[in-house]
Amino acid sequence: MKKVSLKISHNNIIVLATLLLLFILYGSGAALYKGFFSMQVFLNLFIDNAYLIIVATGMAFVIIKGGIDLSVASVVALISMVSAALFQQGANAFVVIFAALLIGTLFGAGQGYLIQRFQLHPWIVTLAGMFLARGISFLISTESIVISNPTFVLLSQHKIYVWEKNFITISVLIALAVVIAAILIGRYSSFGRAVYAIGGSEKSAILMGLPVARTTITVYTLSGLFSAIGGIVFTFYMLSGYSLHLMGMEMDAIASCVIGGILLTGGFGYLIGPTLGVLCTGIIQTIIMFQGTLSSWWTKITIGFLLFLFMAFQRIIVMRKEKSALPASKNKPNFENKVVNL
Amino acid sequence: MASLAGLARNLSKQKIIWPILAIVVLFLFNLIVIPDFFRMEWKDGHLFGNLIDILKNGSPLIIIAIGMTLVIAKEGIDISVGSVLAISGALAVFMLNGYPLWVVVLAGIGAGLLCGLWNGMLVAILGIQPMVATLILLTIGRGIAQLITGGQVLTTSNKAFQFIGKGHLLGLPFPLFLAMGVFLIVYLFKTRTAFGLFLEAAGGNKTASSYAGIRPKVIFMTAYTITGICAGIAGIIISSNIASADANNAGLWIELDAILAVVIGGTSMRGGRFYLGGTIFGALFIQSLTTTIYSLGVEPSSILLVKAVVVIIVCLIQSDLFRQSFKLAKKKVAAS
């Protein structure tokens, strides 16, 4: 194995800031509230946010490529709705899972095709995709449908004990598997590296002969697939299908990516980042819950504020990089070359 | 025959013809399917009917779409209008306890102005992509609105305030006059000052316009600020119409409607020329579509589906690549 060394450079400074934030948030929660510093509270962060971790990781690929996917939340809702409806028709749990994955993948591929083939703006296409997915869910039913399929209930409620009485769920395992797979794809596959290259400079990527069109479509397909997996995990969590599930969750996913150090201009970021971002927002939620008197909208405001901070942070780093890229400053000592050993 | 074709070609060059045509087609459909659609009544000193409803409910959309036209003309976008609208509405209803009406109205508009300045600063000064920059306010905005309302749906029984959204003037709904007022002011600003020229020039070619002595940053800031003010006004109308402030649902998804209205009205997402008149008819078309779907008795939520499809079709029609491949396909058919 390679030696892990911690170096601060503009590449990982954001992710280090995120880690620091994570420790501060968790530390202050633990210091302020009794019972906060417990294994189960920590594990619950994963249990409650497993779906978001998966969806945000898929989103990370799209953002690193230099795009965006606003349809993720409605795809999750659509999957929950389709699953519930299929169960009403008496479908088998595995057929349902297969159908869900297929729907998500096709949905993503469709969006990717429109974006790549006709050079449409990803914001517009996926915004339309968001409405389309919600619209289809509404067509299926406007009411919430409870899922009572025994396999799903079993999968949903099965507890895996990790330490004495502390447990995680199958969803957490799925989320971890997805994150690990994403990290491997991002680092060790040609597709993953092409995603980074296109995000860094699409023009260069074309001139270097990378399959830009194919990669773009695949990225949106992957995001669709991850949304579908997230949808299944979320359905485990809620055990119901409802077309209004997770309104605005796409913003949470984007915020998690930004807080997790994925640069919105593309090309930079670690795929573990979104998970860290989700944990940050999860801890904020938990703190607000423990506090008791603060209302839930404080979560939105805090996350929005963090979003702004990290965005401004990113912008400053990008601006400084642009400056240092000028040939004139070539001979000056380069700030970014400084490496601080921790 | 030739002159007729020429006339048609001339008309089709006028961008405003498309939204009007769309409305006409929709109304023809209604004429056949729902004959009741056009019935109007005179009751309690003002008009009632679907057409009046379209004008009344469409007014906030028209106002927001006018602002959106300006930011799209600079090749930007503002997806935070719904949240800004919620803030303005919440603030207005909240302040009704204890402040005179004019202060309340000014506060609501002022909130919109501040939000617009914020967005403008992020886009023009910090250089953040418009979608991302306005995303911040979209996320935070409803939280702020909830903070103002304390998480409840605030209601008001102030009659003067309710007049803004529900009242009638000369037999027509009052919001319609507000919408016309906003249109007139922005239209005059476009045609009687150099703002229209500068915005179109800076949106069309930023480098060339800055070489010609225009400051694109100032122009873009102004566009975002006007959009914020428009959202503020719309927020007051909506909260007054429902006599309450609903931080969660007021103006939900209005940004898509507004974008759609602008695009159908002939303003391109790539910036440059903008058409305020086209936007008005675009907004009216969307509102007519909504009202039609309601009158058809179809599940109102399916309107999302219809709008999504319309967005994609409009974008495809505007895409050069799509038109090219369409032409190629045609040629192939002709060749075979």
Place this chain on the structure above:
Amino acid sequence: MSTDYVLHMKGISKSFPGVKALSNVDFGLRKGEIHALMGENGAGKSTLIKTATGVYDWDSGEVRLAGRPIAPKSPLEAQQLGISTVYQEVNLCPNLTVAENIFIGRHPRKRGFIHWDKMYADSERLLERLDLYIDVKQPLSHYSVAIQQMVAIARAVDISNGILILDEPTSSLDANEVKQLFKVMRKLKQEGMGIVFVTHFLDQVYEVTDRITVLRNGTLVGEYVTSALSKTELVSHMIGREWSTEETAGMKAVEQISRDLFLQASTLGKRGSIYPIDLQIGKGEVLGLAGLLGSGRTEIAKLIFGIDKADEGILTIDGEQISSMYPQKAIQKGLGFTPEDRKVAGIVGELTIRENIVLALQARKGLFSFIPLRKQKEIANKYIELLKIKTPSAEQKIENLSGGNQQKVILARWLATQPKLLILDEPTRGIDVGSKMEIRKLILELAASGISILIISAELDEIVQCCNRIIVLRDRIKIGEVSGASMRENVIMEMIAKGAELYGKPGGIGA
């Protein structure tokens, strides 16, 4: 003979809508030589290169690689054939590591996974070949442009099959870095590689190349052995003015300049773009800036108009010292600037002729003193008539006009502001001959009416014809000035070719 060629392009023609970019051009690259491809802007250098590298396809002609005909459809295909290019702007991904930039698209693998350690080792070995010892695990953006260029060359060499194309690789390098690059080029040449070297720096051509092919206006001027071609001949081939005794001396050269100064710049400069320069423009004087592409001619104009910020020097206009210049201020001071690239920086294509004309005047007046529509039409029609702009009406979109008429509209834009100094950067490039003559005549008329004019042009006859005085630039340095009787094309050509040592002291007025 043809077996000698590693790359042989024969009779290549290529047109774009409205333009014939290349007509019947031949180009042959031999094994183990460095071959310069030269020509002014629009000569067809980059089009020729892009046909060989699969970016464009060609209309007619044949490309042979080591005797075998090829027709690459994409850069990827060209790379697979072994033709790779290093462009002026480094076309790599700044966010990826050095090693990955060399190997992306063809990563070494182990059990299906990318083998990072092998990739690092391989790239270190490759860079060693170019005498470059850097940490290949750092992102590319950590390094200077020169090193990035080397990395690009390393990638190209590794992909290549005996052919390397360097498209203006030296334009952003300093002298030492250029030296290092040349060392590498010579080494590769010794290893038997054929190198195409595109540049507009004359000294560099004579320093490293074996052969020179000159293009002009999309046609082949000729192929020459470098050592047998004098610099003056080369310049005249590029510019297209043959040696001739009957010189068109400046039409206004006889008029003596005894006018007041309008604008004065002393040691005005900006690092990386133009070395400090002194320059004066009198009232009603026409001053020319002559020099090849990349000589710093456009950069001076941008400094004066405030588009780029000077980092040293003093600019004085009408006796007033300007501390920091920006376009709004320049316009207030009575300056106007028609940029070189009309499409990108001149016209606003979607707007009408009228709107394009009033734009600068309106910007000077500000947002609220709106020029009424009637007045706008009046102004537009006045200039349409005055400049003989060919259009059915002032309400036509400017993008529907021809290049010459677009240029006249931009001129009208500035004339409407009643300027005191007009800076015209390549005012007649890409314009048909008729309009060219009209615009030149117009420039003379304007000067006669008392407007000062600064002209930048690659066409020497134009500059000699219009100017009272000409500043000659080379490699971002002012190498001299000519006026009066010495203002002849061959004098200027010789100055450019031979450098400063023969003519005038830098900064001196007159000859």
